[in-house]
Amino acid sequence: MIMPLFNFYLKDIHSTVPTSVYMQSKYNCYERLMLTTGEKILPAHWDFTKKRAISKFNRLEYPAINDWLDKMEMAAKDYFRTCKFQGYIPNAAELKAHLEQKFNLNPKPIVIVPEPVRVTLLGFLNRFIETEVNNKAAATIFTYKTCRRHLIGFSKYLGKKDFDFDEINEDFYNGYIQYLNAQNFAKNTVGKQIKVLKTILNASADRGINTNLFFKSKIFKKPLEDVDKIYLTEKEIQDIYKVDLTNEAKSYQAIRDLFVIACYTGFRFSDFSTLTKEHISENFITKKTMKTRAKVVIPIHPIVREILAKYDNEIPRSYTRQ
Secondary structure, eight states: OOOOOOEEEESOTTOSSOEEEEEEEEETTTEEEEEEEEEEEOGGGEETTTTEEOGGGOOTHHHHHHHHHHHHHHHHHHHHHHHHHTTOOOOHHHHHHHHHHHHTOSOOOOOOOOOOOOOOHHHHHHHHHHHHTTTSOHHHHHHHHHHHHHHHHHHHHTTOSOOOGGGOSHHHHHHHHHHHHHTTOOHHHHHHHHHHHHHHHHHHHHTTSOOOOGGGSTTSOOOOOOOOOOOOOHHHHHHHHHOOOTTSOHHHHHHHHHHHHHHHHOOOHHHHTTOOGGGBOSSEEEEEOTTTOOEEEEEOOHHHHHHHHHTTTSOOOOOOOO
């Protein structure tokens, strides 16, 4: 097979602005090469016979363009000749790939890898609260916000704006404990704040954001103190229920009855104060708790049944949380 012709053509011969110059070649019946040269020129400055820029316009870049086109044509012929010498005819795709690589005609775009965004403790806590607000009870979200408030106070105390996760070490733990103690919190209140903080740190580790697991060590523990567990005996509850309040304000009896219901159901205030007829069946009270969102089924104690009967199977009005 004889050497194919490699000619140069303009993309748009009618253009009034510089247009791209392409290399073209047809050979072996079906092989067709179409390759951009990376150069542009005004059609008025192009010699359509010689397939080169017209040098008479005294444009400094035109001799360079022609030299570039000569080199590309020579490189195409050299590659074709080498392949033929090795016993095969290169297809148009191979020829195009060779020229693009040789003359860097199709450079790969520079990939700019953005630096990972540094996630801080308070930054994560803010996002965590936003995402959990629809998944957790309002009381739980309140504890997260309280934790955030104390961490912000601690950071300001240290003259900082935030904490990196790798700063959560023994010094941080000891300093935070001292800061909370300085707020005159009870020991168990300090312990609760450490517990909530550990919950936040666990969440950050579960999401792969925090790789510092010091908070899981035995050092990072919540302080506790023994407290007296005050409770009522069965007799004391019944004595409270039997107190005659007929001469007292109506609210006194309602509040007392609601308290007795709380004793015999074990509900938190947020749960027993929001009971309705829909939660009450013949023998059971069924309700999804506010704090844990868990469904609980509680047998109705005879005294609770008696109280419900007094209020037409409704729950007494909650006049005050206290």
